[in-house]
Amino acid sequence: MMLWPIQYYILYDFIEDTNDGLGSLYCITVRTGTKAEPGNSFRPGSAADAALSQSICFERSQSMTLFAAARLPREILFGKGQRHALPAIASRYGRRAFICTDERLAGMSEFTEILAGLEAARVDTLVYDRTLPEVPRDSVGACIAEAKSFKPDMVIGVGGGSCLDMAKCAALLLSHGGKLQDYYGEFKVPGSLPLIAVPTTAGTGSEVTPVAVISDPERTLKVGISSPHLIAAVALCDPDLTATCPPSLTAIAGADALTHAIEAFTAAKRGADADLPQQHVFIGKSALTDHFALLAIRLLGRSLEAAYHDGANENARADVMMGALAAGCAFGTAGTAAAHAVQYPVGALTHTPHGLGVATMLPYVMSYNLSAATEEIAELGGALGVPRQDRDADQLADATIKEVARLFKAIGITRTLADLGLPEDKIDWTAEQALGIDRLIKNNPRPFDLAAMRRLVRAAYDGDMAAAAIVRDGARVK
Numbered sequence: 096m097m098l099w100p101i102q103y104y105i106l107y108d109f110i111e112d113t114n115d116g117l118g119s120l121y122c123i124t125v126r127t128g129t130k131a132e133p134g135n136s137f138r139p140g141s142a143a144d145a146a147l148s149q150s151i152c153f154e155r156s157q158s159m160t161l162f163a164a165a166r167l168p169r170e171i172l173f174g175k176g177q178r179h180a181l182p183a184i185a186s187r188y189g190r191r192a193f194i195c196t197d198e199r200l201a202g203m204s205e206f207t208e209i210l211a212g213l214e215a216a217r218v219d220t221l222v223y224d225r226t227l228p229e230v231p232r233d234s235v236g237a238c239i240a241e242a243k244s245f246k247p248d249m250v251i252g253v254g255g256g257s258c259l260d261m262a263k264c265a266a267l268l269l270s271h272g273g274k275l276q277d278y279y280g281e282f283k284v285p286g287s288l289p290l291i292a293v294p295t296t297a298g299t300g301s302e303v304t305p306v307a308v309i310s311d312p313e314r315t316l317k318v319g320i321s322s323p324h325l326i327a328a329v330a331l332c333d334p335d336l337t338a339t340c341p342p343s344l345t346a347i348a349g350a351d352a353l354t355h356a357i358e359a360f361t362a363a364k365r366g367a368d369a370d371l372p373q374q375h376v377f378i379g380k381s382a383l384t385d386h387f388a389l390l391a392i393r394l395l396g397r398s399l400e401a402a403y404h405d406g407a408n409e410n411a412r413a414d415v416m417m418g419a420l421a422a423g424c425a426f427g428t429a430g431t432a433a434a435h436a437v438q439y440p441v442g443a444l445t446h447t448p449h450g451l452g453v454a455t456m457l458p459y460v461m462s463y464n465l466s467a468a469t470e471e472i473a474e475l476g477g478a479l480g481v482p483r484q485d486r487d488a489d490q491l492a493d494a495t496i497k498e499v500a501r502l503f504k505a506i507g508i509t510r511t512l513a514d515l516g517l518p519e520d521k522i523d524w525t526a527e528q529a530l531g532i533d534r535l536i537k538n539n540p541r542p543f544d545l546a547a548m549r550r551l552v553r554a555a556y557d558g559d560m561a562a563a564a565i566v567r568d569g570a571r572v573k
Protein backbone atom coordinates (compact mmCIF):
# COMPACT_ATOMS: atom_id res chain seq x y z
CA MET A 96 0.00 0.00 0.00
CA MET A 97 1.23 3.36 -0.92
CA LEU A 98 1.44 5.89 1.86
CA TRP A 99 0.95 9.41 0.76
CA PRO A 100 2.82 12.03 2.68
CA ILE A 101 0.28 14.01 4.58
CA GLN A 102 -0.51 17.02 2.55
CA TYR A 103 -2.85 19.67 3.71
CA TYR A 104 -4.60 21.55 1.08
CA ILE A 105 -7.08 24.20 1.83
CA LEU A 106 -9.56 24.52 -0.96
CA TYR A 107 -12.06 27.31 -1.06
CA ASP A 108 -14.96 26.63 -3.36
CA PHE A 109 -17.41 29.40 -4.00
CA ILE A 110 -20.64 27.71 -4.97
CA GLU A 111 -23.83 29.56 -5.56
CA ASP A 112 -26.63 27.75 -3.83
CA THR A 113 -30.07 28.89 -4.81
CA ASN A 114 -32.12 26.02 -3.43
CA ASP A 115 -32.09 26.79 0.25
CA GLY A 116 -35.37 28.67 0.39
CA LEU A 117 -33.61 31.71 1.79
CA GLY A 118 -32.72 33.34 -1.47
CA SER A 119 -29.40 33.27 -3.16
CA LEU A 120 -26.43 32.39 -0.98
CA TYR A 121 -22.77 31.88 -1.61
CA CYS A 122 -21.27 28.96 0.22
CA ILE A 123 -17.59 28.97 0.94
CA THR A 124 -16.46 25.40 1.41
CA VAL A 125 -13.17 24.81 3.14
CA ARG A 126 -11.61 21.36 2.71
CA THR A 127 -8.43 20.39 4.43
CA GLY A 128 -6.13 17.40 4.79
CA THR A 129 -7.13 15.49 1.70
CA LYS A 130 -5.23 14.74 -1.41
CA ALA A 131 -6.59 16.98 -4.00
CA GLU A 132 -5.15 19.07 -6.67
CA PRO A 133 -5.34 22.72 -5.86
CA GLY A 134 -7.70 24.29 -8.32
CA ASN A 135 -9.94 21.23 -8.52
CA SER A 136 -13.49 22.17 -7.90
CA PHE A 137 -15.75 19.79 -6.05
CA ARG A 138 -19.30 19.55 -4.81
CA PRO A 139 -19.36 19.42 -1.04
CA GLY A 140 -21.49 16.78 0.53
CA SER A 141 -20.09 13.74 -1.31
CA ALA A 142 -19.31 10.82 1.00
CA ALA A 143 -15.59 11.29 0.58
CA ASP A 144 -15.65 14.94 1.40
CA ALA A 145 -18.30 15.01 4.07
CA ALA A 146 -15.97 14.55 7.02
CA LEU A 147 -13.38 16.92 5.78
CA SER A 148 -15.36 19.78 4.43
CA GLN A 149 -17.03 22.64 6.14
CA SER A 150 -19.30 25.09 4.43
CA ILE A 151 -19.94 28.60 5.60
CA CYS A 152 -22.68 30.45 3.78
CA PHE A 153 -22.95 34.18 3.31
CA GLU A 154 -25.46 36.30 1.56
CA ARG A 155 -24.45 36.93 -2.01
CA SER A 156 -23.77 40.61 -1.48
CA GLN A 157 -21.24 39.81 1.23
CA SER A 158 -19.67 36.72 -0.25
CA MET A 159 -16.21 37.73 -1.34
CA THR A 160 -15.79 40.85 0.74
CA LEU A 161 -17.34 40.13 4.10
CA PHE A 162 -16.16 42.97 6.29
CA ALA A 163 -17.43 44.37 9.54
CA ALA A 164 -16.38 46.96 12.05
CA ALA A 165 -18.09 48.36 15.14
CA ARG A 166 -16.86 50.61 17.89
CA LEU A 167 -19.29 50.72 20.77
CA PRO A 168 -19.58 51.44 24.51
CA ARG A 169 -18.46 48.79 26.96
CA GLU A 170 -22.03 48.52 28.23
CA ILE A 171 -25.34 49.47 26.64
CA LEU A 172 -28.42 49.24 28.84
CA PHE A 173 -31.84 49.93 27.44
CA GLY A 174 -35.32 49.73 28.94
CA LYS A 175 -38.03 51.31 31.00
CA GLY A 176 -36.68 52.09 34.47
CA GLN A 177 -33.02 51.44 33.57
CA ARG A 178 -32.10 54.91 34.89
CA HIS A 179 -32.37 53.42 38.38
CA ALA A 180 -29.19 51.45 37.63
CA LEU A 181 -27.14 54.64 37.48
CA PRO A 182 -25.97 54.65 41.15
CA ALA A 183 -24.72 51.04 40.91
CA ILE A 184 -22.99 51.72 37.61
CA ALA A 185 -21.42 55.00 38.75
CA SER A 186 -20.04 53.49 41.93
CA ARG A 187 -18.04 51.05 39.79
CA TYR A 188 -16.23 54.01 38.20
CA GLY A 189 -15.36 55.89 41.40
CA ARG A 190 -16.72 58.21 44.08
CA ARG A 191 -16.89 61.57 42.34
CA ALA A 192 -19.16 62.30 39.39
CA PHE A 193 -19.29 65.52 37.37
CA ILE A 194 -22.73 65.81 35.77
CA CYS A 195 -23.39 67.84 32.60
CA THR A 196 -26.99 68.76 31.91
CA ASP A 197 -29.10 71.84 31.11
CA GLU A 198 -31.39 74.07 33.12
CA ARG A 199 -34.63 72.48 31.95
CA LEU A 200 -33.55 68.93 32.71
CA ALA A 201 -31.97 69.87 36.05
CA GLY A 202 -35.42 71.09 37.10
CA MET A 203 -37.16 67.80 36.38
CA SER A 204 -38.15 65.38 39.14
CA GLU A 205 -36.29 62.50 37.42
CA PHE A 206 -33.07 64.49 37.72
CA THR A 207 -33.62 65.11 41.43
CA GLU A 208 -34.16 61.35 41.84
CA ILE A 209 -30.93 60.62 39.95
CA LEU A 210 -28.96 62.89 42.31
CA ALA A 211 -30.58 61.32 45.37
CA GLY A 212 -29.74 57.83 44.09
CA LEU A 213 -26.08 58.77 43.55
CA GLU A 214 -25.90 60.31 46.99
CA ALA A 215 -27.36 57.15 48.54
CA ALA A 216 -24.67 55.14 46.73
CA ARG A 217 -22.07 57.51 48.23
CA VAL A 218 -21.09 59.02 44.91
CA ASP A 219 -20.39 62.75 45.35
CA THR A 220 -21.75 64.92 42.56
CA LEU A 221 -21.06 68.32 41.05
CA VAL A 222 -23.69 69.51 38.56
CA TYR A 223 -23.11 71.83 35.61
CA ASP A 224 -26.60 72.75 34.41
CA ARG A 225 -25.93 75.51 31.88
CA THR A 226 -25.27 73.47 28.73
CA LEU A 227 -26.48 75.41 25.69
CA PRO A 228 -27.92 73.87 22.52
CA GLU A 229 -25.30 73.10 19.86
CA VAL A 230 -22.46 73.44 22.44
CA PRO A 231 -20.72 76.80 21.80
CA ARG A 232 -16.94 76.21 22.03
CA ASP A 233 -16.23 78.67 24.83
CA SER A 234 -19.01 77.31 27.02
CA VAL A 235 -16.95 74.12 27.36
CA GLY A 236 -14.12 76.10 28.97
CA ALA A 237 -16.56 77.63 31.46
CA CYS A 238 -17.98 74.18 32.23
CA ILE A 239 -14.67 72.50 33.04
CA ALA A 240 -13.38 75.51 35.00
CA GLU A 241 -16.01 74.63 37.59
CA ALA A 242 -15.06 70.96 37.66
CA LYS A 243 -11.25 71.06 37.81
CA SER A 244 -10.92 71.44 41.57
CA PHE A 245 -13.61 68.77 42.11
CA LYS A 246 -11.29 66.18 40.49
CA PRO A 247 -14.02 63.87 39.20
CA ASP A 248 -13.50 60.15 38.58
CA MET A 249 -16.16 60.17 35.86
CA VAL A 250 -18.43 62.43 33.85
CA ILE A 251 -22.16 61.77 33.51
CA GLY A 252 -24.09 63.42 30.68
CA VAL A 253 -27.85 63.71 31.18
CA GLY A 254 -29.82 65.26 28.34
CA GLY A 255 -30.13 65.58 24.59
CA GLY A 256 -27.25 65.47 22.12
CA SER A 257 -26.01 68.87 23.31
CA CYS A 258 -25.58 67.76 26.95
CA LEU A 259 -24.00 64.46 25.91
CA ASP A 260 -21.57 66.23 23.58
CA MET A 261 -20.74 68.73 26.34
CA ALA A 262 -20.08 65.78 28.68
CA LYS A 263 -17.75 64.21 26.07
CA CYS A 264 -15.79 67.46 25.72
CA ALA A 265 -15.61 67.87 29.50
CA ALA A 266 -14.40 64.28 29.98
CA LEU A 267 -11.70 64.91 27.38
CA LEU A 268 -10.43 68.26 28.68
CA LEU A 269 -10.58 67.22 32.34
CA SER A 270 -8.30 64.28 31.65
CA HIS A 271 -5.93 65.75 29.04
CA GLY A 272 -6.17 69.54 29.28
CA GLY A 273 -5.41 71.83 26.36
CA LYS A 274 -7.91 73.60 24.16
CA LEU A 275 -10.82 72.00 22.38
CA GLN A 276 -9.35 73.16 19.04
CA ASP A 277 -6.34 70.88 19.63
CA TYR A 278 -8.62 67.88 19.17
CA TYR A 279 -10.68 68.86 16.10
CA GLY A 280 -10.67 66.15 13.43
CA GLU A 281 -10.05 62.43 13.71
CA PHE A 282 -7.95 60.38 16.14
CA LYS A 283 -6.50 63.39 17.99
CA VAL A 284 -7.89 62.38 21.39
CA PRO A 285 -5.40 60.48 23.57
CA GLY A 286 -7.92 59.33 26.19
CA SER A 287 -10.70 60.54 28.40
CA LEU A 288 -12.36 60.16 31.79
CA PRO A 289 -15.01 57.43 31.86
CA LEU A 290 -18.31 58.77 30.57
CA ILE A 291 -21.80 57.56 31.39
CA ALA A 292 -24.31 58.84 28.83
CA VAL A 293 -27.98 59.13 29.82
CA PRO A 294 -29.97 60.46 26.84
CA THR A 295 -33.28 62.29 27.29
CA THR A 296 -34.04 62.73 23.58
CA ALA A 297 -34.34 59.93 21.03
CA GLY A 298 -32.30 61.03 18.07
CA THR A 299 -28.64 61.88 17.97
CA GLY A 300 -27.24 58.53 19.10
CA SER A 301 -24.48 60.50 20.84
CA GLU A 302 -24.74 58.03 23.75
CA VAL A 303 -22.91 55.47 21.60
CA THR A 304 -21.01 57.49 18.97
CA PRO A 305 -17.31 58.48 18.87
CA VAL A 306 -18.00 62.14 18.04
CA ALA A 307 -18.79 65.42 19.78
CA VAL A 308 -20.19 68.23 17.64
CA ILE A 309 -19.60 71.82 18.71
CA SER A 310 -20.04 75.38 17.38
CA ASP A 311 -16.83 77.39 17.04
CA PRO A 312 -17.25 81.18 16.70
CA GLU A 313 -14.18 81.29 14.43
CA ARG A 314 -15.67 78.81 11.98
CA THR A 315 -18.79 79.12 9.90
CA LEU A 316 -19.61 75.40 10.03
CA LYS A 317 -19.91 73.28 13.16
CA VAL A 318 -16.90 71.11 13.92
CA GLY A 319 -16.48 67.57 15.13
CA ILE A 320 -14.02 65.86 17.42
CA SER A 321 -14.00 62.19 16.43
CA SER A 322 -12.18 59.48 18.31
CA PRO A 323 -12.96 56.05 19.75
CA HIS A 324 -11.82 57.52 23.10
CA LEU A 325 -14.93 59.73 23.08
CA ILE A 326 -17.28 56.75 23.14
CA ALA A 327 -19.13 56.57 26.44
CA ALA A 328 -18.15 53.70 28.72
CA VAL A 329 -21.83 53.16 29.44
CA ALA A 330 -24.94 54.17 27.48
CA LEU A 331 -27.91 54.09 29.85
CA CYS A 332 -31.12 54.51 27.90
CA ASP A 333 -34.48 54.78 29.62
CA PRO A 334 -37.37 55.67 27.31
CA ASP A 335 -39.29 57.15 30.26
CA LEU A 336 -36.83 60.05 30.14
CA THR A 337 -38.14 60.99 26.68
CA ALA A 338 -41.79 61.14 27.80
CA THR A 339 -41.65 64.93 28.21
CA CYS A 340 -40.26 65.65 24.74
CA PRO A 341 -42.79 67.81 22.88
CA PRO A 342 -43.97 66.60 19.43
CA SER A 343 -41.63 68.89 17.48
CA LEU A 344 -38.56 67.63 19.38
CA THR A 345 -39.75 64.01 19.01
CA ALA A 346 -40.09 64.56 15.26
CA ILE A 347 -36.82 66.40 14.68
CA ALA A 348 -34.70 64.08 16.83
CA GLY A 349 -36.43 60.96 15.43
CA ALA A 350 -35.97 62.15 11.85
CA ASP A 351 -32.27 62.72 12.59
CA ALA A 352 -32.10 59.10 13.79
CA LEU A 353 -33.81 57.77 10.66
CA THR A 354 -31.42 59.82 8.54
CA HIS A 355 -28.46 58.32 10.44
CA ALA A 356 -29.73 54.80 9.81
CA ILE A 357 -30.50 55.34 6.12
CA GLU A 358 -27.25 57.16 5.40
CA ALA A 359 -25.28 54.45 7.23
CA PHE A 360 -27.09 51.67 5.33
CA THR A 361 -26.63 53.32 1.93
CA ALA A 362 -23.08 54.53 2.68
CA ALA A 363 -20.30 53.62 0.28
CA LYS A 364 -18.72 50.21 0.74
CA ARG A 365 -15.15 51.23 1.20
CA GLY A 366 -13.63 47.77 1.26
CA ALA A 367 -11.79 45.64 3.76
CA ASP A 368 -8.48 47.50 3.64
CA ALA A 369 -6.79 46.99 7.03
CA ASP A 370 -5.61 50.60 7.11
CA LEU A 371 -9.06 52.11 6.68
CA PRO A 372 -10.37 51.79 10.27
CA GLN A 373 -6.96 52.86 11.58
CA GLN A 374 -6.92 56.04 9.53
CA HIS A 375 -10.59 57.00 9.69
CA VAL A 376 -13.20 56.97 12.42
CA PHE A 377 -16.10 56.73 9.94
CA ILE A 378 -15.42 54.02 7.39
CA GLY A 379 -18.55 53.29 5.38
CA LYS A 380 -20.98 50.43 5.32
CA SER A 381 -20.20 47.00 6.77
CA ALA A 382 -22.03 43.86 7.89
CA LEU A 383 -22.42 44.92 11.54
CA THR A 384 -23.43 48.52 10.86
CA ASP A 385 -26.01 47.24 8.32
CA HIS A 386 -27.47 45.04 11.03
CA PHE A 387 -27.93 47.98 13.41
CA ALA A 388 -29.18 50.28 10.63
CA LEU A 389 -31.95 47.87 9.58
CA LEU A 390 -33.03 47.43 13.21
CA ALA A 391 -33.22 51.21 13.56
CA ILE A 392 -35.19 51.63 10.33
CA ARG A 393 -37.66 48.92 11.36
CA LEU A 394 -38.30 50.47 14.79
CA LEU A 395 -38.50 54.06 13.57
CA GLY A 396 -40.66 53.03 10.61
CA ARG A 397 -43.21 51.41 12.83
CA SER A 398 -43.32 53.94 15.68
CA LEU A 399 -41.96 57.43 14.93
CA GLU A 400 -45.30 58.70 13.67
CA ALA A 401 -47.14 57.20 16.66
CA ALA A 402 -44.70 58.75 19.16
CA TYR A 403 -45.11 62.12 17.44
CA HIS A 404 -48.91 61.99 17.59
CA ASP A 405 -49.16 60.52 21.09
CA GLY A 406 -46.21 61.22 23.37
CA ALA A 407 -47.83 59.12 26.11
CA ASN A 408 -47.59 55.96 23.96
CA GLU A 409 -44.87 54.15 25.90
CA ASN A 410 -44.33 51.39 23.35
CA ALA A 411 -43.82 53.93 20.58
CA ARG A 412 -41.44 55.96 22.77
CA ALA A 413 -39.42 52.82 23.50
CA ASP A 414 -39.23 51.89 19.80
CA VAL A 415 -38.08 55.36 18.83
CA MET A 416 -35.42 55.54 21.53
CA MET A 417 -34.16 52.07 20.63
CA GLY A 418 -34.23 53.12 16.96
CA ALA A 419 -32.09 56.16 17.74
CA LEU A 420 -29.68 54.01 19.76
CA ALA A 421 -29.37 51.41 16.99
CA ALA A 422 -28.92 54.15 14.39
CA GLY A 423 -26.09 55.55 16.55
CA CYS A 424 -24.49 52.08 16.64
CA ALA A 425 -24.67 52.06 12.82
CA PHE A 426 -23.45 55.52 11.91
CA GLY A 427 -20.95 55.70 14.78
CA THR A 428 -18.76 53.41 12.69
CA ALA A 429 -20.21 53.67 9.16
CA GLY A 430 -20.63 57.45 9.22
CA THR A 431 -23.23 59.55 7.45
CA ALA A 432 -23.12 61.16 4.00
CA ALA A 433 -24.52 63.89 1.75
CA ALA A 434 -27.66 64.82 3.75
CA HIS A 435 -25.41 65.62 6.70
CA ALA A 436 -22.85 67.39 4.47
CA VAL A 437 -25.49 69.78 3.07
CA GLN A 438 -26.99 70.41 6.51
CA TYR A 439 -23.71 71.83 7.84
CA PRO A 440 -23.79 74.99 5.66
CA VAL A 441 -27.60 75.13 5.68
CA GLY A 442 -27.63 74.99 9.49
CA ALA A 443 -24.99 77.72 9.69
CA LEU A 444 -27.10 80.03 7.47
CA THR A 445 -30.59 79.26 8.75
CA HIS A 446 -29.90 78.43 12.42
CA THR A 447 -32.40 75.61 12.18
CA PRO A 448 -32.05 72.40 14.23
CA HIS A 449 -29.65 69.76 12.95
CA GLY A 450 -32.33 67.04 12.67
CA LEU A 451 -34.67 69.27 10.68
CA GLY A 452 -31.96 70.10 8.16
CA VAL A 453 -30.75 66.54 7.57
CA ALA A 454 -34.30 65.20 7.29
CA THR A 455 -35.28 67.92 4.81
CA MET A 456 -32.38 66.82 2.62
CA LEU A 457 -32.77 63.05 2.99
CA PRO A 458 -35.41 62.28 0.31
CA TYR A 459 -33.48 64.35 -2.27
CA VAL A 460 -30.21 62.66 -1.35
CA MET A 461 -31.89 59.24 -1.65
CA SER A 462 -33.15 60.23 -5.11
CA TYR A 463 -29.65 61.36 -6.07
CA ASN A 464 -28.27 58.04 -4.82
CA LEU A 465 -30.93 55.90 -6.48
CA SER A 466 -28.79 54.93 -9.47
CA ALA A 467 -25.87 53.84 -7.23
CA ALA A 468 -27.76 52.22 -4.35
CA THR A 469 -30.99 50.81 -5.80
CA GLU A 470 -30.67 47.45 -4.00
CA GLU A 471 -29.90 49.04 -0.64
CA ILE A 472 -32.76 51.52 -0.89
CA ALA A 473 -35.15 48.76 -1.92
CA GLU A 474 -33.95 46.59 1.00
CA LEU A 475 -34.33 49.31 3.59
CA GLY A 476 -37.82 49.92 2.23
CA GLY A 477 -38.74 46.43 3.43
CA ALA A 478 -37.55 47.35 6.94
CA LEU A 479 -39.49 50.59 6.77
CA GLY A 480 -42.67 48.66 6.04
CA VAL A 481 -43.03 49.34 2.31
CA PRO A 482 -44.98 46.34 0.92
CA ARG A 483 -42.94 44.34 -1.57
CA GLN A 484 -46.00 43.19 -3.58
CA ASP A 485 -44.68 42.13 -6.98
CA ARG A 486 -42.41 45.12 -7.39
CA ASP A 487 -38.87 44.88 -8.69
CA ALA A 488 -35.94 46.61 -6.95
CA ASP A 489 -36.32 49.83 -8.95
CA GLN A 490 -40.00 50.14 -8.12
CA LEU A 491 -39.41 49.23 -4.48
CA ALA A 492 -36.60 51.79 -4.15
CA ASP A 493 -38.84 54.43 -5.69
CA ALA A 494 -41.66 53.56 -3.28
CA THR A 495 -39.19 53.69 -0.36
CA ILE A 496 -38.16 57.26 -1.12
CA LYS A 497 -41.82 58.25 -1.38
CA GLU A 498 -42.49 56.59 2.00
CA VAL A 499 -39.64 58.49 3.68
CA ALA A 500 -41.02 61.75 2.25
CA ARG A 501 -44.54 60.84 3.39
CA LEU A 502 -43.41 59.95 6.91
CA PHE A 503 -41.43 63.17 7.25
CA LYS A 504 -44.38 65.23 6.01
CA ALA A 505 -46.65 63.50 8.53
CA ILE A 506 -44.40 64.56 11.42
CA GLY A 507 -43.99 68.15 10.25
CA ILE A 508 -40.52 68.04 8.66
CA THR A 509 -39.89 70.93 6.28
CA ARG A 510 -40.21 69.86 2.64
CA THR A 511 -37.67 72.14 0.94
CA LEU A 512 -34.55 74.16 1.67
CA ALA A 513 -36.52 77.28 0.66
CA ASP A 514 -39.07 76.51 3.41
CA LEU A 515 -36.17 76.01 5.81
CA GLY A 516 -35.13 79.62 5.11
CA LEU A 517 -32.09 79.12 2.87
CA PRO A 518 -31.62 82.30 0.77
CA GLU A 519 -31.70 81.46 -2.94
CA ASP A 520 -28.48 83.35 -3.59
CA LYS A 521 -26.70 81.00 -1.16
CA ILE A 522 -27.34 77.81 -3.14
CA ASP A 523 -23.91 77.85 -4.79
CA TRP A 524 -22.13 78.67 -1.54
CA THR A 525 -24.01 75.85 0.21
CA ALA A 526 -22.99 73.40 -2.53
CA GLU A 527 -19.32 74.45 -2.33
CA GLN A 528 -19.22 74.14 1.46
CA ALA A 529 -20.98 70.76 1.44
CA LEU A 530 -18.61 69.40 -1.18
CA GLY A 531 -15.68 70.45 1.01
CA ILE A 532 -16.73 68.12 3.86
CA ASP A 533 -14.62 65.31 2.57
CA ARG A 534 -15.30 62.72 5.30
CA LEU A 535 -19.05 62.82 4.52
CA ILE A 536 -18.82 63.21 0.75
CA LYS A 537 -16.42 60.24 0.49
CA ASN A 538 -19.02 58.15 2.29
CA ASN A 539 -21.79 58.85 -0.22
CA PRO A 540 -22.53 55.89 -2.52
CA ARG A 541 -22.74 58.09 -5.61
CA PRO A 542 -19.81 60.47 -6.13
CA PHE A 543 -20.16 64.22 -6.40
CA ASP A 544 -18.56 66.99 -8.35
CA LEU A 545 -19.49 70.62 -7.89
CA ALA A 546 -22.06 70.61 -10.71
CA ALA A 547 -23.80 67.56 -9.24
CA MET A 548 -23.84 69.06 -5.74
CA ARG A 549 -25.26 72.33 -7.09
CA ARG A 550 -28.02 70.40 -8.85
CA LEU A 551 -28.84 68.48 -5.67
CA VAL A 552 -29.02 71.63 -3.52
CA ARG A 553 -31.10 73.42 -6.18
CA ALA A 554 -33.45 70.43 -6.39
CA ALA A 555 -33.89 70.41 -2.60
CA TYR A 556 -34.45 74.17 -2.65
CA ASP A 557 -37.15 73.88 -5.35
CA GLY A 558 -38.69 70.69 -3.92
CA ASP A 559 -38.02 68.88 -7.20
CA MET A 560 -37.41 65.22 -6.39
CA ALA A 561 -37.06 64.19 -10.04
CA ALA A 562 -34.35 66.78 -10.62
CA ALA A 563 -32.37 65.31 -7.70
CA ALA A 564 -32.18 61.96 -9.53
CA ILE A 565 -30.56 63.42 -12.63
CA VAL A 566 -27.29 61.74 -13.56
CA ARG A 567 -25.94 64.65 -15.56
CA ASP A 568 -27.44 67.71 -17.12
CA GLY A 569 -30.38 66.72 -19.23
CA ALA A 570 -30.19 62.96 -18.47
CA ARG A 571 -32.66 61.43 -16.05
CA VAL A 572 -31.80 58.19 -14.28
CA LYS A 573 -35.27 56.74 -14.13
Ligand SMILES: NC(=O)c1ccc[n+]([C@@H]2O[C@H](COP(=O)([O-])OP(=O)(O)OC[C@H]3O[C@@H](n4cnc5c(N)ncnc54)[C@H](O)[C@@H]3O)[C@@H](O)[C@H]2O)c1
Nearest residue numbers: 199228229255256257295296299301304306308336339340
Ligand atom coordinates in the same frame (compact mmCIF):
# COMPACT_ATOMS: atom_id res chain seq x y z
N1 LIG B 1 -22.42 63.40 18.96
C1 LIG B 1 -23.22 62.89 18.05
O1 LIG B 1 -23.07 61.74 17.66
C2 LIG B 1 -24.30 63.74 17.47
C3 LIG B 1 -25.10 63.25 16.45
C4 LIG B 1 -26.11 64.05 15.94
C5 LIG B 1 -26.31 65.31 16.46
N2 LIG B 1 -25.49 65.78 17.46
C6 LIG B 1 -25.67 67.10 18.07
O2 LIG B 1 -26.69 67.00 19.05
C7 LIG B 1 -27.32 68.27 19.19
C8 LIG B 1 -28.82 68.13 19.11
O3 LIG B 1 -29.25 67.27 20.13
P1 LIG B 1 -30.81 67.01 20.42
O4 LIG B 1 -31.56 66.96 19.16
O5 LIG B 1 -30.87 65.84 21.31
O6 LIG B 1 -31.28 68.33 21.15
P2 LIG B 1 -30.57 69.21 22.27
O7 LIG B 1 -29.73 68.39 23.16
O8 LIG B 1 -29.91 70.38 21.63
O9 LIG B 1 -31.82 69.71 23.11
C9 LIG B 1 -32.81 70.54 22.49
C10 LIG B 1 -33.79 71.03 23.57
O10 LIG B 1 -34.56 69.91 24.02
C11 LIG B 1 -34.66 69.95 25.43
N3 LIG B 1 -34.87 68.59 25.96
C12 LIG B 1 -33.98 67.58 26.02
N4 LIG B 1 -34.56 66.48 26.55
C13 LIG B 1 -35.83 66.82 26.84
C14 LIG B 1 -36.93 66.12 27.42
N5 LIG B 1 -36.84 64.84 27.78
N6 LIG B 1 -38.11 66.79 27.58
C15 LIG B 1 -38.24 68.08 27.19
N7 LIG B 1 -37.23 68.79 26.63
C16 LIG B 1 -36.05 68.16 26.46
C17 LIG B 1 -33.35 70.56 25.88
O11 LIG B 1 -33.50 71.11 27.17
C18 LIG B 1 -33.10 71.60 24.80
O12 LIG B 1 -33.75 72.80 25.13
C19 LIG B 1 -26.74 69.15 18.09
O13 LIG B 1 -25.73 69.97 18.64
C20 LIG B 1 -26.16 68.17 17.12
O14 LIG B 1 -25.10 68.69 16.36
C21 LIG B 1 -24.52 65.01 17.97
Ligand SMILES: [Fe+2]
Nearest residue numbers: 351355449453
Ligand atom coordinates in the same frame (compact mmCIF):
# COMPACT_ATOMS: atom_id res chain seq x y z
FE1 LIG C 1 -27.40 63.76 12.59
